[in-house]
Amino acid sequence: MVRRLQRKDVVIVGLGWTGSILAYELSHTGLDVVALERGPWRDTAADFNIGTAPDELRYAVRHDIFLRPKQDTLTMRNNPSQTALPIRKWGSFLPGNGVGGAGVHWNGQTWRFLPDDFRIRSHMIERYGEGILPEGNQIQDWPVSYDDLEPYYDKFERVAGISGKAGNIKGEIHPGGNPFEGAREHDYPTPPMKQGYQQELFTRAAANMGLHPFPRPSANLSVAYTNPYGCSMAPCTFCGFCEWFGCANYSKASPQTCILPALIREPSFEARTECEVTKVNLTVDGKMATGVTYVDAQGEEWEQPADLVLVCAYSLFNVRLLLLSGIGKPFDPASGEGVVGRNYAYQTGSGSLGFFENVKFNPFAAAGSTGVALDDYNSDNFDHGPHGFVGGASITCAHTNGRPIRYHPTPSGTPMWGSAWKKAVRDTYQRVASVGAQGSVMSYRNNYLDLDPTYKDALGRPLMRMTFDYQPNEQKMANWMADRCDEIAKAMGAKATQINRLRVPWNVVPYQTTHNTGGAVMGNDPKTSVLNRYLQSWDVPNVFVMGASAFPQNAGYNPTGTVGALTYWGLDAILNYLKSPGPLVQS
Amino acid sequence: MVEIGADWPARKPSRPRAAPPSHSGVTRRSLLATAALLITTSGVSARVVTKVLPWKPNDAYPVTPVVPGGYLFFTANEASVVDAFVDRLIPTDELGPGAKDAGVTTFIDRQLTGPYGGHDWLYMQGPFSQNPLPTQGLQSPLTPREQYRLGLAALETYCTANFNRSFVQLSADEQDKLMSGMEKGEIQLPNFSSKMLFNAIYANTMEGFFADPIYGGNRDMAGWKLVGFPGVRYDFRDVLDKPNQPYTLPPVSLQGRPAWGGH
Numbered sequence: 001m002v003r004r005l006q007r008k009d010v011v012i013v014g015l016g017w018t019g020s021i022l023a024y025e026l027s028h029t030g031l032d033v034v035a036l037e038r039g040p041w042r043d044t045a046a047d048f049n050i051g052t053a054p055d056e057l058r059y060a061v062r063h064d065i066f067l068r069p070k071q072d073t074l075t076m077r078n079n080p081s082q083t084a085l086p087i088r089k090w091g092s093f094l095p096g097n098g099v100g101g102a103g104v105h106w107n108g109q110t111w112r113f114l115p116d117d118f119r120i121r122s123h124m125i126e127r128y129g130e131g132i133l134p135e136g137n138q139i140q141d142w143p144v145s146y147d148d149l150e151p152y153y154d155k156f157e158r159v160a161g162i163s164g165k166a167g168n169i170k171g172e173i174h175p176g177g178n179p180f181e182g183a184r185e186h187d188y189p190t191p192p193m194k195q196g197y198q199q200e201l202f203t204r205a206a207a208n209m210g211l212h213p214f215p216r217p218s219a220n221l222s223v224a225y226t227n228p229y230g231c232s233m234a235p236c237t238f239c240g241f242c243e244w245f246g247c248a249n250y251s252k253a254s255p256q257t258c259i260l261p262a263l264i265r266e267p268s269f270e271a272r273t274e275c276e277v278t279k280v281n282l283t284v285d286g287k288m289a290t291g292v293t294y295v296d297a298q299g300e301e302w303e304q305p306a307d308l309v310l311v312c313a314y315s316l317f318n319v320r321l322l323l324l325s326g327i328g329k330p331f332d333p334a335s336g337e338g339v340v341g342r343n344y345a346y347q348t349g350s351g352s353l354g355f356f357e358n359v360k361f362n363p364f365a366a367a368g369s370t371g372v373a374l375d376d377y378n379s380d381n382f383d384h385g386p387h388g389f390v391g392g393a394s395i396t397c398a399h400t401n402g403r404p405i406r407y408h409p410t411p412s413g414t415p416m417w418g419s420a421w422k423k424a425v426r427d428t429y430q431r432v433a434s435v436g437a438q439g440s441v442m443s444y445r446n447n448y449l450d451l452d453p454t455y456k457d458a459l460g461r462p463l464m465r466m467t468f469d470y471q472p473n474e475q476k477m478a479n480w481m482a483d484r485c486d487e488i489a490k491a492m493g494a495k496a497t498q499i500n501r502l503r504v505p506w507n508v509v510p511y512q513t514t515h516n517t518g519g520a521v522m523g524n525d526p527k528t529s530v531l532n533r534y535l536q537s538w539d540v541p542n543v544f545v546m547g548a549s550a551f552p553q554n555a556g557y558n559p560t561g562t563v564g565a566l567t568y569w570g571l572d573a574i575l576n577y578l579k580s581p582g583p584l585v586q587s
Numbered sequence: 588m589v590e591i592g593a594d595w596p597a598r599k600p601s602r603p604r605a606a607p608p609s610h611s612g613v614t615r616r617s618l619l620a621t622a623a624l625l626i627t628t629s630g631v632s633a634r635v636v637t638k639v640l641p642w643k644p645n646d647a648y649p650v651t652p653v654v655p656g657g658y659l660f661f662t663a664n665e666a667s668v669v670d671a672f673v674d675r676l677i678p679t680d681e682l683g684p685g686a687k688d689a690g691v692t693t694f695i696d697r698q699l700t701g702p703y704g705g706h707d708w709l710y711m712q713g714p715f716s717q718n719p720l721p722t723q724g725l726q727s728p729l730t731p732r733e734q735y736r737l738g739l740a741a742l743e744t745y746c747t748a749n750f751n752r753s754f755v756q757l758s759a760d761e762q763d764k765l766m767s768g769m770e771k772g773e774i775q776l777p778n779f780s781s782k783m784l785f786n787a788i789y790a791n792t793m794e795g796f797f798a799d800p801i802y803g804g805n806r807d808m809a810g811w812k813l814v815g816f817p818g819v820r821y822d823f824r825d826v827l828d829k830p831n832q833p834y835t836l837p838p839v840s841l842q843g844r845p846a847w848g849g850h
């Protein structure tokens with residue numbers, strides 16, 4: 001029996017970055033806000049305690065704080081002709097769970113996408129002609145521009161305290177920053193992080209090659225900082241337990257460090273954890289949401305009525321909730337019609353490992369966002385004419401850690417075990433530098449999300465099915481980038497290098513990146529987007545959907561900076577909606 | 588099948604559960620009593636947080652340190668085979684202790700008694716495909732406990748049939764050759780994938796050799812000393828201030844280090 005609870009003004013599904021930002025801002029205006037989070041409450045002192053947090057086995061190997069596949073997972077296959085099977089154990093990506101979401105365990109690399117990224121289809125056609133677009137692509141311009149989002153990027157950077165060096169302030173290029181970035185109104189709120197010895201070599205080599213290295217923008221803070229919400233953070237100590245871990249040191253921007261202390265003081269806000277929203281409820285005509293249904297920790301079902309439903313459940317689970325709720329027409333790759341699940345994209349990873357001699361890189365002295373990057377090969381910052389691919393990559397020399405279960409590199413050709421392996425492990429640990437390319441992934445008709453016909457979650461709902469592979473365009477791009485990385489690694493003085501090409505077909509086992517994008521994209525045409533340019537559902541105007549599910553395709557960067565900017569952009573739209581409820585764009 | 592209810596990681600004492608949750612993956616701390624846990628007036632069973640951050644001094648979720656001695660999952664014979672196997676994977680040599688001497692067998696034993704051993708946190712609903720794609724990862728219904736129990740028995744049967752000896756009685760060269768064949772999947776164990784057994788022991792050996800010693804392996808931080816990993820010191824700002832210099836401080840584990848009265 002479903003029991004009905006007292007109505008709220010706003011119900012938020014998921015209490016990660018996007019949910020906590022909106023919860024704070026909306027409850028601050030006096031609205032009654034309830035956030036429903038399917039994982040546990042988590043806070044720094046108890047859950048990421050310094051006496052327990054630096055534990056590689058528990059977090060990075062056994063996945064203690066991630067969504068447990070037993071609770072919910074996806075099925076996957078590489079193309080529509082195959083049978084999808086469940087991801088029984090996370091590998092390629094690691095969805096978060098609990099308060100803070102993936103904002104707990106991220107590395108903190110906080111980028112703005114480039115101005116060209118937002119109109120990549122038009123831009124590429126204008127510069128190179130239609131022929132440059134890859135076969136089967138569904139690349140589309142964003143319905144917002146870099147200039148639209150600039151103030152909102154700024155806002156998120158201030159809330160998160162991002163440490164970096166501006167390259168372009170109001171059109172003026174600043175040496176040492178990224179000269180390719182879009183014009184910024186302000187510099188970063190905190191100065192760039194310290195870098196290690198390998199970054200020193202990379203910076204020198206890249207500059208000698210005529211490239212433009214800069215310290216990458218970091219949500220691990222270089223200095224103590226208090227954000228506009230009054231939340232204070234401490235300087236990062238480079239402990240080497242960042243990605244896949246909660247930060248014990250209040251140094252990594254997360255909902256815990258940046259939002260929750262302020263949010264919880266809002267008297268009209270309430271968080272309910274271990275409550276899994278099973279669907280967004282709609283009126284009989286399907287044109288308005290009436291709230292959500294959720295299952296609590298004892299398996300009891302509840303209806304939470306609300307005037308406004310904000311879907312903030314992480315990109316993949318946003319899409320699934322829309323599919324389970326019947327909001328928007330599901331995408332059908334056979335006909336090309338429908339929108340929900342369309343344009344799922346990901347990220348490429350390729351690069352080069354440099355093996356040096358007589359160096360001490362001390363890889364354990366690192367943070368998730370230490371690293372020096374360059375954007376000379378990202379987006380359309382270079383002439384694509386001779387290469388015949390769309391997209392690009394940010395290239396970075398970085399170590400995020402030296403945790404030895406997962407990090408004990410050996411030169412290729414080394415045996416996998418035995419005394420020879422042991423010797424190689426000992427001799428190699430200190431002398432490897434990685435130059436990596438994190439590349440864009442375009443959108444294609446055959447890369448999409450829908451509901452699996454066979455497998456169910458613990459509550460009996462269909463799992464979401466992911467159909468994805470790297471297409472020839474991405475392979476060509478990422479492999480070209482690997483060669484660029486190799487040139488730099490050699491110029492840094494590596495005695496030997498090992499090129500890592502893009503691994504195809506996409507494989508769910510090795511960790512790659514939790515940069516899952518698309519599936520509920522924003523756009524100007526309801527035939528090719530789930531959301532209008534204000535992140536509002538075209539079909540159900542009192543439903544807004546936050547997160548990287550809105551990306552029409554993915555750029556050559558980590559997504560969180562853009563997710564944060566879109567959240568503040570969406571917030572303004574929601575505030576406008578509340579003044580005059582209804583569609584913010586007429587379809 | 589040995590089923591030991593090791594609470595891993597250990598949680599602060601919680602109120603007894605009135606009834607098992609119907610979807611246990613959701614309920615990590617559903618009944619954990621804290622000052623901030625409220626039940627809504629309507630009776631919703633959820634942790635409700637409002638107005639104040641839930642926090643109590645010394646509130647944390649430490650793991651229970653492994654106390655070496657004896658085996659909770661392995662039989663004596665299984666433990667001796669695992670000892671011999673991991674001793675070949677990471678041998679004790681002039682560079683220092685190997686996996687056996689670093690306590691990796693105890694590490695694996697204790698891991699197998701916890702949630703890892705039963706794949707308790709993984710998606711284990713069927714149907715299980717007989718012909719998954721190589722890109723689809725783990726698709727076997729066998730838990731680690733089953734892999735070890737069945738796999739080690741199959742290995743012993745194989746050794747008896749082919750060498751008329753137990754695995755532990757083979758020479759180091761014979762063991763290496765057999766293990767290489769298992770690694771490549773070329774050895775046909777009776778009714779068990781030799782590659783699956785190899786991969787399980789291999790992965791767990793790497794974990795046990797390099798994980799924090801609190802889990803029973805990496806004794807005396809041997810794995811960390813081998814590569815020069817300083818453990819959980821948690822502040823390396825000075826290292827970045829002195830680039831390209833050797834790091835000379837000894838490693839520290841979650842329980843400290845011997846000189847501090849730790850482990």
